[in-house]
Every structure is written in C-alpha cells, then in structure tokens.
Amino acid sequence: MSETTYHYPQKMGRIILLGMEEVIGKGGKDAILSFAKLGDLTSSAANERTFSFETVSKLQQALEQLYGPRGGRGLALRTGRACFKYGIKEYGSMLGLTEMAFRLLPLPTKLHTGARSFADLFNKHTDQRVRVEETDTHILWHIERCPLCWERKAEEPVCHLAVGLLQEALYWLSGGKVFSVEETACHARGDACCTITIQKTPLT
Numbered sequence: 043m044s045e046t047t048y049h050y051p052q053k054m055g056r057i058i059l060l061g062m063e064e065v066i067g068k069g070g071k072d073a074i075l076s077f078a079k080l081g082d083l084t085s086s087a088a089n090e091r092t093f094s095f096e097t098v099s100k101l102q103q104a105l106e107q108l109y110g111p112r113g114g115r116g117l118a119l120r121t122g123r124a125c126f127k128y129g130i131k132e133y134g135s136m137l138g139l140t141e142m143a144f145r146l147l148p149l150p151t152k153l154h155t156g157a158r159s160f161a162d163l164f165n166k167h168t169d170q171r172v173r174v175e176e177t178d179t180h181i182l183w184h185i186e187r188c189p190l191c192w193e194r195k196a197e198e199p200v201c202h203l204a205v206g207l208l209q210e211a212l213y214w215l216s217g218g219k220v221f222s223v224e225e226t227a228c229h230a231r232g233d234a235c236c237t238i239t240i241q242k243t244p245l246t
C-alpha cells in the first residue's frame with residue numbers, strides 16, 4: 043500500500059472528474075477509472091480532504107497510457123481548462139475574484155492578486171503547496187508538493203492539467219487574452235518542484 047497522506051478535498055477531486063468527463067465523455071472517464079483501477083472516488087462529503095494525490099496522479103497517467111503521450115497531454119490540458127470553469131463556480135466568490143471591484147482592476151494588478159489568491163486556495167484548502175514568484179516579465183507558479191505527478195518518473199514535464207488550468211485562469215482574468223504558459227520544471231523529471239512559467243504580457 044502507498045503511504046500517501048496528502049489529499050485534495052473531495053470537491054476538487056469531483057471538479058477534476060467533471061472536467062475530464064467534459065473532454066472525453068462519460069464513457070472515456072469510466073474507461074480511465076477502470077484502467078487506473080480506481081473505484082468509486084466520490085463517496086465522502088464534499089469538504090472532506092480525502093481525494094488522494096495518488097489518485098490524482100493515476101488519473102493523469104491513465105490518460106497518457108490510454109491516449110498515448112501526445113494525445114494524453116492534449117486531453118490533460120483541455121481537462122485543466124474545463125476544471126477552471128467548474129472551479130471558479132465553486133470557489134470564485136470565496137476568492138473575491140468574481141466581484142466587480144476585482145474585475146475592474148488593471149491587468150497587472152489582477153495577475154498579481156489573482157495568482158496570490160489562487161495559490162492561497164491550494165495552500166489553505168488542500169495539501170498541495172504553491173509558491174508564487176514574480177519577476178518583471180514572468181510569474182513562476184512553483185508547485186512544491188504536486189498531486190499531478192505524485193510518485194511518477196518521467197523524461198518530460200507531465201503536469202499538463204495545471205498548465206491548462208492556469209491558461210484558462212489567465213484567459214478568464216484578462217477578459218479573453220491568451221498567455222504563454224509552460225511547465226519548465228517537473229518533480230517527476232527530477233526537478234526540485236513543478237514550475238509553471240507564465241509570461242505576464244499576453245500573446246494576443
């Protein structure tokens with residue numbers, strides 16, 4: 043048995059499954075669950091922190107195994123984007139990101155504040171740890187304890203869901219602009235943590 047003791051709340055696990063279902067359909071999601079030998083994942087109450095990092099990681103791995111590395115990557119990115127939409131419904135008002143006062147802030151302020159409150163959400167409500175570092179040109183989203191690649195080894199970064207999630211967060215935050223978002227370090231590859239590097243200036 044694994045000694046995993048880190049978890050997401052059930053609510054967040056459900057958001058991942060919903061996002062996955064939106065992208066690959068219910069049949070696809072069920073195939074992933076059975077391939078990864080994951081049974082009923084959503085039995086306990088929404089706020090309980092019982093959705094294990096091991097499960098989150100297995101879901102990602104199963105996507106790659108069933109759809110191939112490239113196909114799985116694309117689907118994980120899209121799953122991440124879908125997760126943001128469900129996540130903002132669930133957590134948006136708590137984070138203060140859906141209030142008009144926030145919406146009216148200039149983009150650099152929104153990026154700065156948004157990154158911090160989004161990181162706080164993970165740090166306070168999950169066992170995932172995120173540290174935000176900012177330079178003049180970039181935001182570095184360091185996932186210091188990452189569920190996506192939990193106990194995995196890989197040649198390339200594999201936390202694509204986080205990339206998709208942040209892409210969609212930035213799109214939403216900026217009112218429809220597209221940003222360069224890339225995973226530049228990954229724990230699964232032997233890096234100290236998983237780092238998603240975001241260019242502060244939008245591409246479009």
Ligand SMILES: [Zn+2]
Binds near residue numbers: 201
């Ligand atoms: Zn990772």
